[in-house]
Structures are given as C-alpha cells and as structure tokens.
Amino acid sequence: MADPKLSLSAARPTPPSRMKHYFTLILLLVLIWLSARGTDSSLQELVQGFPNMLELLREMFPPKWSYLDNILPAMLETIRMALIGTTFGAVLAIPMALLCASNLTRLKWVHYPFRFLLNLIRTIPDLLLAAIFVAIFGLGPVPGILALSVFSLGLIAKLTYEALEAIDQGPLEALTSTGGNWIQIIVYSVIPQIQAHFMSFTLYTFEINIRAAAILGLVGAGGIGHYYEVTLGLLEYEKTSMIILFTLALVICIDVISMKLREKLL
C-alpha cells in the first residue's frame, strides 16, 4: 500500500542529532586523561611493570596446598563474622528503612534526618569503619563484626526503603479504613509486600560481606585478612595464592547458593 509519491514528498522529521553522544565521549576521554595526569600514572609505567607482575605470578605457583590446615579456622571465622554482621545490620535496617520511606508517614519531615544519617553511614568505607572499631575495641573479630553490621545496615536500609517507596499503596489505604494503627498498617499491608525483597537484599549483602570480611583482617579486625598481610609481608607468595584460591572457592559457593535462594524468593 506504500505510495512512493507520498513517502518521498512527505516531510519526514529529522533524526535527533548525534552531537550529544560525541560530546559525551569527548568529555569522558578528557576526564580520563586529566585523572591520569593528576595521579602521575602512565601507560609506559604499566608496560615497564609487566615483567614484575609475571614474576609475582610465577612465585605464586604452585600454591602451597598444605597451608589449608593453618587458615581453615580463620576462614571459618570470616564466615561467622559475615553471618553475624549481616544479621545485626539486617535487623537494624528494618526500622531505619521504615523511617526513611517517605510514603509511610504523614509527617513530611521525618524521613529527612534519617536519610541524612543513612547517607553518613554509607559514606564511611568498611575498612575505615573496621579501623575505627579496632581503635575502640582492640584487635579481634568483634570490631570486624561491628564494621560489617554498620556497613550492612547502610546497604540493606537503602535498598529496602527504595523498594518500600514503590509498593502498592492500596492495601495501606484499606488498612487505614479498617481502623488499624500505624504499626498494624505496617505489619498487615507493608511487610507482606516487602519481605521477599528484604530477604533478597540481605542475602546479597551477605555475599558482599564475605568478600569484605576477607580483607578486614588487614587492619586487625579478625578473619582471613590477617593471613594475607602476614604471607605478603614475608614474601610467601605460594601461601598467598592458596588463600586467594580458598577465598575464591568460598565466594563462588556462597554466591551460587544465595543466588538460587533469591531466585526462589522473588
């Protein structure tokens, strides 16, 4: 049915300009170049350092398998730290997320201070948190657990309040009309809508915490990280590679399990 005359004569809209894309690309390249100059890094240095990298890799191989016996307790401690830290963080995240969500309270200003507090928490890196807690509580897994708790609180509360703001408001209205109070409204119309998401966020945070817990030992906050520091310091690279492989295996295992669980939940 196409009429050639019509399609040729009709004024077609001009396609949108591609200038914006080119401009973005140029801007990005300029930013990268400026960053490289600011940090005194150059491609040349990378090439020069390449043989050293190969040398290090060669020394790491073969991994010292027998070292497994030495690090197993520390690895278990890492898992325990992640488990406890995630749980504490998740429990604390529930009231925090409820107070941060702007759609659950009629008082308009309530969520502002709590969001500010949450942003403050999320600004501090977990390694720095661990260093602070080590300074307060001394060496060992306790400061590590506290650091992970605070980190988990920040992450889970952030993800949860964003999900809270996207829930269906209808059931809230229904519960209000039955004469329920604020807590009853939350329990009967909000929590059923959010609990699968919350569990999923918690599992995801646990995955991250396993990796984070593995390096907290660098600042003396317990777990496997301590052995990284020791073996690297003593140039025992075949032991370091053993720890890396072990950590990798563990992280993969936990990622797979947690991913399967999250698929089931949602």
Place this chain on the structure above:
Amino acid sequence: MTHHRPENAAMIKLTNVSKVYPNQTKGLQQIHLSIDQGEFVAVVGLSGAGKSTLLRAINRLHDITEGDIEIHGASITRAEGRQLRMLRRDIGMIFQGFNLVKRSSVLRNVLAGRVGHHGTLRTILGLFPKQDVDLAFEALARVNLIEKAYARADELSGGQQQRVAIARVLAQEAKIILADEPVASLDPLTTKQVMDDLLHINQELKITTIINLHDIDLARAYATRIIGLRAGEIVFDGPVEEATDERFTEIYGRTLRAESVQEINA
C-alpha cells in the same frame, strides 16, 4: 447498644461540607446530607464529580476543609488518634482496585479487617481469637469463597478478589459500607455477583451502604436512594422512582447510562 440515642438519629450526617484541594480545585461544595441506618444509597455522576472525595471524606481518608461529618452522632471531622480509629472501625470500605495484599493468603486479608478490634502486639503476632477466625470463615462463606481461604490473593480472579474485600469488611463488623466504584473493573456477570453480595448484606445485616457508581442503570437496579453529584455539588437526591432518564438528561445534559457512554466513545 445505642438505645439512649433517638430512634430517628441519622447514621451519617454531613453539614455544610466543602473540600478544596491544595491546587484550588473544588472537590465538594456545601454538601448537606443525612443517611439513615440500613439505607442503600447510590452516588452517581461523571468522573471528577466528587464521588470518591465524598466517600473518602466520610471515613476521613480525606480531610475536609469546611463543615462537619457525624457518624451516629459523633464528629469524625474533629476525632483524632484512637477516637478516629474507633470510628473508622465501624466504617468498612471497598475499593475499585480491591486493595488486597496480593502476596498474602485470602484468610489473612480477611483477618486484616479485625486489626482495629485488638491490641497492636496481638495482631503483630497474628494471635487472633478463635471467634475472629470463625468470623472470617463465616464472612468468606457469605461470599462463597470459603474453599479459597488458604489460596494467595493474587491467584483469584478480579471478581473473586472483590468478594474477598467484601468479606474483609464483613469480618470488620462494620455498621457502614462505603464502596468506591466496586465493579468498575469487572465484567457484567461478576458485576452482578458483587452487587448481589452487597445487596444481600445490606438487607440481611442492615448495614448502611453507600456505593459510587457511574452507571445509572446499575444504581437504579440496586439502590433505594440515588444522589447525583456534579462539580462537587448535590444536584439530585431522591428515591429511585424519581431518578428517571428525563430528570438526568435535564441535569447533566445527557443520560448517565452505560450505553450512552459507549456511544460517545464509539
């Protein structure tokens, strides 16, 4: 019992009620209205006439800007906190979008109607007394959905979900039912089921019922009294016999029949 009140006291009484939205839109204008115990009132009018605003003013999901609304002699306009929740407990609401928690079971949705009758802690733990569970099953039996009690709400069809919402209001033991376009998203057959359920409840349990409808034929088939709204004002208030097509054409410039709306759309 309320035998100390005069027998002819109105169940719902609106005195000079006006509602102006923050953007200066007039939702309701000087509404005077008195509805007696056991009446089945249909509120009709075009979209935007203020039907929903009127209903939501009665249980104060919306605040009014002027006037007073009394529920069996008690002002809901001035009620706060516990007093407001107690008044709301006696007013069940049915919504166009059902407003069930889709992930929760049918039974839990119906029991949500009971939360206003119990303390916070008890309802959080889900410890409803046996009478409440019996009441919930009785309510489900009345809408013929007893076998669906343990199904998830989102497994049910639209008509079934709306009947679950009716069961929730029944479990609430409300003395008034407000239904906001309860059949707008349903097909003719399920419309009849839902409307029949509402009529039976009104006749057998003497629950005062106010229902918003945009279809005058449906209003005439079920209601005993019809209120016509236009631009937030009552332009008709009388028994079904007086709500003739002629009167409505006079008021609205056209009829409010479903077919005539379809003709306009066609």
